[in-house]
Amino acid sequence: MRTNQQVVEITGAPAQVWGNVLVPARGTIIVKVTGDTLVRTAKTGLEKRDTWIRIQNIDSVETLEAPIYALLGFGGFLAFSALGAFSNSSLLGLILLVAAVALIVYAITNKRRYLAFYSHRNAIVIFMNKSPELYQQFAMNVLALSRKLNTPSNTPTKQAQTSIQA
Numbered sequence: 716m717r718t719n720q721q722v723v724e725i726t727g728a729p730a731q732v733w734g735n736v737l738v739p740a741r742g743t744i745i746v747k748v749t750g751d752t753l754v755r756t757a758k759t760g761l762e763k764r765d766t767w768i769r770i771q772n773i774d775s776v777e778t779l780e781a782p783i784y785a786l787l788g789f790g791g792f793l794a795f796s797a798l799g800a801f802s803n804s805s806l807l808g809l810i811l812l813v814a815a816v817a818l819i820v821y822a823i824t825n826k827r828r829y830l831a832f833y834s835h836r837n838a839i840v841i842f843m844n845k846s847p848e849l850y851q852q853f854a855m856n857v858l859a860l861s862r863k864l865n866t867p868s869n870t871p872t873k874q875a876q877t878s879i880q881a
Contacts, residue, residue, distance in 0.1 A: 722853040723748045729757040730840035739842040751864055755839045771864045772834040776854040779829050783822045790818030
């Protein structure tokens with residue numbers, strides 16, 4: 716059953732960018748709606764970073780759920796190494812094959828999930844550590860607020876002409 720409650724704050728792990736890959740960093744991130752701004756407070760190690768983004772400037776929201784590709788690749792490498800090791804030692808090949816299967820299963824079952832808010836110049840990425848429904852509800856609330864703030868409040872409406880003059 717889905718509840719329609721107002722979620723105004725979410726927490727998770729902050730993201731760190733390595734090349735083109737987002738990696739969860741140590742620390743905590745809190746994202747909350749304050750008036751017409753989205754406030755991010757990230758604490759990692761000795762650093763504390765605050766970011767304020769106007770909700771009107773949010774372009775899109777993205778959720779992603781994917782396996783841990785580094786472990787998946789390493790598990791595949793170990794599986795192929797195990798096949799080669801079977802020719803020399805069946806015990807070593809069996810150990811490598813079990814480790815490879817364990818890594819592949821772990822990478823597939825323990826997926827990384829994140830929620831990203833994109834604006835013109837900033838991106839806020841939160842790795843989820845609670846149920847995804849909570850984060851999706853927060854994203855829907857932010858998008859609804861953005862839609863509400865971006866619609867003009869005083870739109871002139873045309874009066875319908877009731878009489879036709881000849």
